[in-house]
Amino acid sequence: MKSKLNIGLIGAGRIGKVHGETIAFRVPEANLLAVTDPNTDAATAIAKRCGIPQVCASTDEIFANKDIDAVLICSSTNTHADLAVQAAEAGKHIFCEKPIDHTLEKIDRAIAAVNKAKVKMQIGFNRRFDSNFARVRQSILSGEIGTPHLLHIISRDPGPPPISYVKVSGGMFLDMTIHDFDMARFLIGEEVTEIYAAADVRIDPEIGKAGDVDTAIILLRYANGVIGTIDNCRQAPYGYDQRVEVLGSKGAIATENMYPNRAVVSTAESVRRDLPLNFFMERYLDSFEREVRDFVNAVVNDTETPVTAADGRVPVVMALAAKKSYLEGRPVKLSEIA
Amino acid sequence: MKSKLNIGLIGAGRIGKVHGETIAFRVPEANLLAVTDPNTDAATAIAKRCGIPQVCASTDEIFANKDIDAVLICSSTNTHADLAVQAAEAGKHIFCEKPIDHTLEKIDRAIAAVNKAKVKMQIGFNRRFDSNFARVRQSILSGEIGTPHLLHIISRDPGPPPISYVKVSGGMFLDMTIHDFDMARFLIGEEVTEIYAAADVRIDPEIGKAGDVDTAIILLRYANGVIGTIDNCRQAPYGYDQRVEVLGSKGAIATENMYPNRAVVSTAESVRRDLPLNFFMERYLDSFEREVRDFVNAVVNDTETPVTAADGRVPVVMALAAKKSYLEGRPVKLSEIA
């Protein structure tokens, strides 16, 4: 391994830009050598902003570049698995945005390629790196709250995505809840064995017409007896709502939302604060930085990545179980899926 | 109706004492005329404390007293339904502690007697009168948070009751969750149609040996599409945990716990407050007062009681559905029960 990790950036959209800037400005242990995107203008803009020397016409150029050690796959979801296979075959370490794919077949193929090539893979479940959720995980690991019994995850978006996105996203469970499924595993450090999903269309009938739901509570049962819920809604009028709480044998821990400031205004009407940070680019900005830095460090130091390829598979199984539970109106064991 | 409501108190235990003092000291519209309890010393003590002129040897004496307009049934649960029938037949209005009974047969018999006698009946679901939950109900009624979508009830006791109580209580769903089932109906103002209960023994194996559970999350589906959860545990190490939150189309409302003071201490270790009010006699003291005052007013003014006999029946149906769901590992429709 060279002293600096050389990286190729695949995808110049919103999240590609975030990761590119992190590498360029915050991670001295890594260099960006090349970027590619079907939208050449977007790729060129990032290259200029981040000082990336080469804009490639295709991912093949990235994979063929011997100087590149690792790739960040930030392209559209349906390309993740194939690109991961190609990257692995080219001997590149992989940071891949979530989810790897919507089908277990393609996910398994990607994982097999990664394992065969003995490259490292990290999945972009950035919320694990948020200071709040990391604090909750730490409280469980350290024994501060004892053995966990009950878990709640609240995860609500400020507003629904465009219907065009809903139609291709794989559905709310695969596109939105996927983060919460990962969080459920991360916080408790144990596998879920059964899922019961109660869901409905409450926000926009068009979402229903597109075959999806927009509001759900998902009940989780863990191998170790923990019981948990995930609360999802495509629309919280007050903004992005991201909280968790865990009850354990010695205590409980709960996280509050993040706000743009800590000011409280008291008038003749109410005692109030401003709305929470509006969406994931503000709320989770720090976590995006930490996850990429940790990926670079894992490759440079040859340690396990903090979110492995296997960690990318299970949440998809959970999402498929949730969907099956919703459609059949009964608890579904994960063993029924895969 | 006389200008003051004359009341007979049946039961001189903990809750009988609370209600007796409320009538004696806080509700000028009512008089306590008599008290009875199998434990004559307890009855005599309350009579002295509250200035009740007569200690009766039996409930029959209470029912036979023409001057008594209404009774407060604060005796043990297994006597509630029969006493309600007798009270109704004697033409007395009834305030009855929850639950009316553990069986629908006895409940229905009591309700029939009440209806036939055209007396009023109120069930002791005091938490409806808590200023926090009343505020949540008001926010839904007023449209402040729009149409409700999702509901969470957290209801955890500071510690488990004695095993001797567990053996006769009818189980956690009938003894503890019964309050939360009522709260679920009260807050949303709509009926639950289906229940899925995930429960386990996490706190004390003796509870399991007694045939009960001590930890549960119960998923509720309402006729109007609302989805809710109830989180129950027999033991929260930090004390009594009683919170609700509701997400609606225009906003959300959430209540925090009640504390003995509003002091925050910051030291080199942490920024902290004292533990919440420890149990229901402290936390819900005000609500006990309000429910009895409202009962007296309902009788005096001949209006509907705020928690009707029918309101006493449904939570028992819900508890039986939860138990069945737990035993059969599947969602159970309330229509399967009754």
Next chain:
Amino acid sequence: MKSKLNIGLIGAGRIGKVHGETIAFRVPEANLLAVTDPNTDAATAIAKRCGIPQVCASTDEIFANKDIDAVLICSSTNTHADLAVQAAEAGKHIFCEKPIDHTLEKIDRAIAAVNKAKVKMQIGFNRRFDSNFARVRQSILSGEIGTPHLLHIISRDPGPPPISYVKVSGGMFLDMTIHDFDMARFLIGEEVTEIYAAADVRIDPEIGKAGDVDTAIILLRYANGVIGTIDNCRQAPYGYDQRVEVLGSKGAIATENMYPNRAVVSTAESVRRDLPLNFFMERYLDSFEREVRDFVNAVVNDTETPVTAADGRVPVVMALAAKKSYLEGRPVKLSEIA
């Protein structure tokens, strides 16, 4: 001493009614034997409400009644000192509303009479009995926050009193700040030696025309080196604002306001709670009860009252020092006053 303390109530206004109800309904160790007020209707109403057997035409009747052990002086301020003298001479224990008087001469005469008669006297500084401020005092006594260094008292009314009251109240320092001067002594447990008062008319020019101020910050220096401030305003648009904080060598303690409920509403506009408890009759209701109970217990058990006659004198000295400081624009030592 008889087994029950027999009490005469002098004054049937707002605070007389509060204390009367406390004695009647919450303090089994005491009886109300008589009540008097220039407004006979008011006295009669309280007598009826609280079951007081006798409505007296004058205070003389109270003092002459051999069965009466103690009096509650709840009449207008200008009568306090003279009534205290008469009560002492009649051998009655005294609970006296604050302030004893606006002049040190009359205060000293009252204290002398109390001392000569060897009766007990308690001054109605009820805020010492508030659970929040009591918690702060406890944290200092217990050493939880170490040696105190700095103190802040915020004490703002929801709105100014009528101008007619301002003209006779003795001014803001004697009428409103007097409570905070007592709090300043109570919390730190040490005497203030110097006061600098910066004050102005900010709320209502009519208050200025009446010779008073409505807004002030008063800087306090203690014998033990502690430095403190009192923040007063006759008008806080959001309601009654009553907070303190203390920094010590090992930590700090701060109290928040009291609210009618613990609900937080989040909408597209803000994350908010309802306004604080509006004024002292709501906010300090519990403290009124505790102070009277403690007075009764002090007399019954022959122990020191928790707020002594001397405790009633010093805050008046402080108010006079604050007034002098305001008028002369310089720090004033308490030794300059008395």
Next chain:
Amino acid sequence: MKSKLNIGLIGAGRIGKVHGETIAFRVPEANLLAVTDPNTDAATAIAKRCGIPQVCASTDEIFANKDIDAVLICSSTNTHADLAVQAAEAGKHIFCEKPIDHTLEKIDRAIAAVNKAKVKMQIGFNRRFDSNFARVRQSILSGEIGTPHLLHIISRDPGPPPISYVKVSGGMFLDMTIHDFDMARFLIGEEVTEIYAAADVRIDPEIGKAGDVDTAIILLRYANGVIGTIDNCRQAPYGYDQRVEVLGSKGAIATENMYPNRAVVSTAESVRRDLPLNFFMERYLDSFEREVRDFVNAVVNDTETPVTAADGRVPVVMALAAKKSYLEGRPVKLSEIA
């Protein structure tokens, strides 16, 4: 003006590093052309980290460089004023760390040079750019809380600086309170006319031996009648305490401290959160970035800097008034100083 602002960095200590990284990584409108520091290793390290092409042996080299448009003066305080004069004479725009100097003579000389050269100058009062205090300022500007009446600034360090620093810092008022004096002017948008400082040695007798104080409350009177306090202590055991609150005619606004996470842990001991962000490099990191970006934008767009040279002078006058007030034990008018 060229399209990018070329900057020379003077001083490679802690704050020089912060500003250097901001320019290098966060402000695309500026370039760092050169850096200098008596400690050449420190200068070289920053140059490497931030990609600065030239490490200069002296400030003269910086001033002589025609390509440099502006300098950041991050050297020791006693050099600020002379460097500002030289920079102005060389036609460079100036960002200068606070305070400009401890003497009004040198400050006035610097300001005169700046005015004569018609260059821009900004003083490093970074806290104005903190999201919390900016929100308070906005609430006053927008009329959200009406006309301000009362102000409190709490500003406590986690622990005292080394005695060696205390001896050269100019004293607590000039070194620590200087930020709060600026904040007092910034929040209210009006000048202070009189100061009364009550101060003492409470934390460390060595500080007293060095001729300084470590604990103070400073009372401020404004030209528009506002009354305010600054609460300073060199040691808050729980960490860095930085809060303000303002009462106005229509409401109040108060800011809370900043924490590393939003987790609340409840155990059998307490309900607690972790300690606040520990010191200014964590708490005010964002504000350091914003102030430098705003300086660059002010120069590039030829607008007024957000903290002018005059804004750098007044807090020093206030500090000198506070010192005089402390020494003479009386309120001091700012007009007595300068």
